[in-house]
Amino acid sequence: MPDLYSASTAKNKNSTIKSSGATMPLIRDFIPPAQGHSLSSFIVLPNKNIRFETQEPEEEILLILRAHWATNLSWFLVALLLFFAPALLKYFPLLTSLPVKFQMVFVIVWYLILLMYVFEKFLSWFFNLTIITDERIVDVDFLNLTTKKVADTEIEKIQDISFTRKGVVETVCNFGDILVQTAAEKTQFVFEKVPNPTQVVTILQRLRTEEKIETLEGRIR
Amino acid sequence: MDQFVFSLLNINFWAIIKAFVLLGFLVYAIFAFVVVRQVKLMTEVVNGMMTVALRFVSWLFFLFSVIVFIFVLLFF
Numbered sequence: 001m002p003d004l005y006s007a008s009t010a011k012n013k014n015s016t017i018k019s020s021g022a023t024m025p026l027i028r029d030f031i032p033p034a035q036g037h038s039l040s041s042f043i044v045l046p047n048k049n050i051r052f053e054t055q056e057p058e059e060e061i062l063l064i065l066r067a068h069w070a071t072n073l074s075w076f077l078v079a080l081l082l083f084f085a086p087a088l089l090k091y092f093p094l095l096t097s098l099p100v101k102f103q104m105v106f107v108i109v110w111y112l113i114l115l116m117y118v119f120e121k122f123l124s125w126f127f128n129l130t131i132i133t134d135e136r137i138v139d140v141d142f143l144n145l146t147t148k149k150v151a152d153t154e155i156e157k158i159q160d161i162s163f164t165r166k167g168v169v170e171t172v173c174n175f176g177d178i179l180v181q182t183a184a185e186k187t188q189f190v191f192e193k194v195p196n197p198t199q200v201v202t203i204l205q206r207l208r209t210e211e212k213i214e215t216l217e218g219r220i221r
Numbered sequence: 222m223d224q225f226v227f228s229l230l231n232i233n234f235w236a237i238i239k240a241f242v243l244l245g246f247l248v249y250a251i252f253a254f255v256v257v258r259q260v261k262l263m264t265e266v267v268n269g270m271m272t273v274a275l276r277f278v279s280w281l282f283f284l285f286s287v288i289v290f291i292f293v294l295l296f297f
Contacts, residue, residue: 038270050269099235101297105242108289112249119256119282126275127263140266146255150266 030206031062032199039126041066041175042195052131052138054152063132063203067125067193068175075121082114120144130191132204137180139189153184156211161204163197180204239297246290253286 036043038050043064050061086107089095095103127142137158141149158180165176176197180189194200260279264272 047269050267052268053266102235102238105293105297108293109242109245112286112289115282116249116252119278123256123260123263123275126271127267129267131267142263146259148259148263148266 028062028206028210030203036064041068052140053150054138055133056135059136060134061131062134062207063130063200065130065132065191065194065200066128068173068195070169070173070175071193072121072125075117079114079118079121082110082117086110128192130189130194132200132207134207137189137204139191151186151189153180153182153186153189154211155204155207156215157183158204158208159183161201161208163201165197178204242297243290243294246286246293250283250286250290253283257283 032044034045036046044062046061046064050064052061055061095106098106124142124144127140127148129138129140131138131140134155136152136154138150138152141151143149160181161178163176163178165171165174170176170193173195174197175193175195178191178194178197178200180191181187182189191200257276257279260275264270264275
């Protein structure tokens with residue numbers, strides 16, 4: 001008689017599960033090959049050096065997501081315009097009524113503010129992360145320079161996953177918002193402007209199924 | 222009363238502006254230090270992603286703001 005279910009042999013090759021005392025390798029064929037670097041928006045199976053604060057010793061990071069690089073274009077263009085704006089003072093001598101020293105200070109202040117703006121925007125993009133492990137989802141929000149927020153939920157508590165891709169830019173660049181509803185304390189997780197939303201949703205659904213099967217079979221990792 | 226009005230009229234307008242500018246630079250330097258702390262905390266939340274580079278840049282940013290403050294204080 002053919003096997004009706006054989007998920008225990010079709011899981012991630014990097015992990016192991018224990019079933020009735022025997023240890024067997026896990027193979028997750030729905031996870032794409034390792035890709036991405038520290039500045040990528042879509043990092044699959046990052047190297048082992050990358051860890052997060054509350055990570056368990058055996059917990060494995062499968063995906064790290066942040067907003068698509070195209071979302072940075074708007075502030076980058078603004079910064080570029082602001083960078084060249086003082087050059088216009090040559091044609092519009094607005095500061096000529098000020099002493100020379102004050103004119104110089106004005107330019108210094110201008111570039112310091114610009115530097116702060118660029119650095120804050122970069123940090124905000126860089127540290128707004130969603131980490132998907134084999135056990136849970138961790139949402140790291142860097143709201144501004146003085147506020148951070150970290151929330152997580154177990155994958156088995158996920159109830160509903162949906163995504164929205166709207167507008168020309170999101171369609172062309174293939175990114176969108178993913179909404180995950182859970183039965184945990186924080187009931188909603190929104191991954192904003194993440195690349196390949198379809199693939200991410202598929203991975204989450206497969207992980208959820210995997211966790212449900214593990215629970216039903218009473219397996220432990 | 223006349224003396225008070227006279228002393229008020231004698232205040233150098235540019236000296237007041239300079240004091241405000243210096244205050245602004247000081248606030249900026251404090252803010253840059255907050256950035257250093259925040260970067261340190263964030264790199265502890267997620268470790269291994271450009272940790273050294275980001276901490277280095279944040280310290281560089283803070284040192285730069287302090288140098289600018291001292292420069293303005295001495296030569297402005």
